[in-house]
Amino acid sequence: GAVVSQHPSWVICKSGTSVKIECRSLDFQATTMFWYRQFPKQSLMLMATSNEGSKATYEQGVEKDKFLINHASLTLSTLTVTSAHPEDSSFYICSARDLGGAFNEQFFGPGTRLTVL
Amino acid sequence: AQSVSQHNHHVILSEAASLELGCNYSYGGTVNLFWYVQYPGQHLQLLLKYFSGDPLVKGIKGFEAEFIKSKFSFNLRKPSVQWSDTAEYFCAVNENTDKLIFGTGTRLQVFP
Numbered sequence: 001g002a003v004v005s006q007h008p009s010w011v012i013c014k015s016g017t018s019v020k021i022e023c024r025s026l027d028f029q030a031t032t033m034f035w036y037r038q039f040p041k042q043s044l045m046l047m048a049t050s051n052e053g054s055k056a057t058y059e060q061g062v063e064k065d066k067f068l069i070n071h072a073s074l075t076l077s078t079l080t081v082t083s084a085h086p087e088d089s090s091f092y093i094c095s096a097r098d099l100g101g102a103f104n105e106q107f108f109g110p111g112t113r114l115t116v117l
Numbered sequence: 118a119q120s121v122s123q124h125n126h127h128v129i130l131s132e133a134a135s136l137e138l139g140c141n142y143s144y145g146g147t148v149n150l151f152w153y154v155q156y157p158g159q160h161l162q163l164l165l166k167y168f169s170g171d172p173l174v175k176g177i178k179g180f181e182a183e184f185i186k187s188k189f190s191f192n193l194r195k196p197s198v199q200w201s202d203t204a205e206y207f208c209a210v211n212e213n214t215d216k217l218i219f220g221t222g223t224r225l226q227v228f229p
Contacts, residue, residue, distance in 0.1 A: 004160075032215055043121075043207065043219040044161075093161070097215060106217060108153075108161035 003027055004096050006109035013084055014117055020080045021112045023094030029074040030096035034106065035067070038091040050077040084116045119144045121210050123220035130198050130227050138193040138223050140182075140208030150191040151209040151217070152182055161207065167191065178202070203227045 003026040013019050023033055031052045036044040048069050049057040056069035066088075068080040077096075081088055091113050095106040122141045130136060142148060152164040165176025172184040182193045191208060208220040 034215070034217075041222075043221040044217075046216055046218075049215060095161075095217075105163065105166065106215075107163075110160040 002098055002107045004094065004107045004109040006094055006112050008112060009110060010113040012115045012117065015085050016083055018080055018082045019084055019114060020078055021092055023077045023109055025075045025096040028098045030098065031074060033071060033077040033094055033096045035069060035079050036093045038093060044093060081114065086116045089114055089116045119210060119212065119218050121208055121218050121220035123208055123223050125223045127224045132200055132227055132229050133197050136195045136198045138206055140191045140193065140220060141189050142210045143189065144210065144212055146212055148210050148212050150184060152193050153207045153209060155205040198227050200227050200229050
């Protein structure tokens with residue numbers, strides 16, 4: 001149980017285009033999902049907290065107009081990188097908190113590697 | 118601001134050697150502590166967690182960690198590592214909120 005999937009697993013796009021990444025909780029419901037960014041050989045940095053049915057909460061320094069988050073259902077959150085540039089190239093990881101699970105336990109997706117040319 | 122330090126960036130061990138990975142955090146209040154593992158090409162998985170109670174926590178695959186409040190530490194240990202333990206290990210902390218603050222990770226390589 002407690003499986004989180006991400007799609008796509010990798011994407012290459014041209015500078016200036018937008019890319020959408022999906023995060024799904026497959027066997028549980030998640031009112032809260034999280035989006036992280038991981039640079040090579042660095043830690044995961046929380047970008048935003050995605051709440052079902054309401055606006056996402058962004059961490060300081062994260063541009064909300066650039067990283068659009070939508071959490072339309074209890075099992076799906078999407079991150080759209082708008083007008084992507086090479087500096088947006090990174091590994092994006094989502095996690096989800098199980099409504100019926102242990103307090104504060106998050107389950108992680110496999111990540112999406114974005115390369116912007 | 119809360120922060121998590123993992124001082125061992127890269128650890129190389131032979132099979133059967135003992136392992137201890139350091140984790141220190143900077144927050145004086147009540148915290149929840151986690152160790153996650155990321156095997157090559159796979160997603161992050163929870164190894165163990167501490168919320169309260171016995172400061173010695175046992176996790177999966179023979180791992181354990183000890184919470185020492187006075188030292189703000191939550192070091193990960195395993196008495197005898199295996200080649201299959203080769204992975205990246207992340208310590209994480211939160212303070213009774215949803216936000217997880219991660220350390221920079223420790224890359225463990227175990228040679229047969």
